[in-house]
Amino acid sequence: MNPFLFLVLMVGGFMLLIYFLMIRPMTKREKQHDTMVEELQTGDTIITAGGMYGTVETIDKDSVVLKVESGALIRVTKGGVLKRDLWQQADDWRPDSQL
Incomplete structure (x- = not known):
């Protein structure tokens, strides 16, 4: 396997992991808070x-x-x-x- 391709796949995998473990739950909580405040x-x-x-x-x-x-x-x-x-x-x- 090409080392450059492996590096790109690893970086992409880490970015997806960070998105699903950190960013997505945070935006979900923000939406819930905004809805609660509006209600x-x-x-x-x-x-x-x-x-x-x-x-x-x-x-x-x-x-x-x-x-x-x-x-x-x-x-x-x-x-x-x-x-x-x-x-x-x-x-x-x-x-x-x-x-």
Whole structure:
């Protein structure tokens, strides 16, 4: 086998491996995050990338205004929204309940 052809096949194989192990999952997560952020509604409880919990008060083009437990309003970018906190939105959840 030609050494140059072998080198080209090896480099191509590594590029495919990197794509399927790193790039493709990352783009899939980005699409899921974008979809989740677009589906946010007023009243949803979310967790920010900084670990803060809050309830969505208003949604702007590039940011979300959250009401945190103390009653303060904070503005975070949509990219700072980590995930929706579905557990706290369950019907049986009470903020004053003890675990």
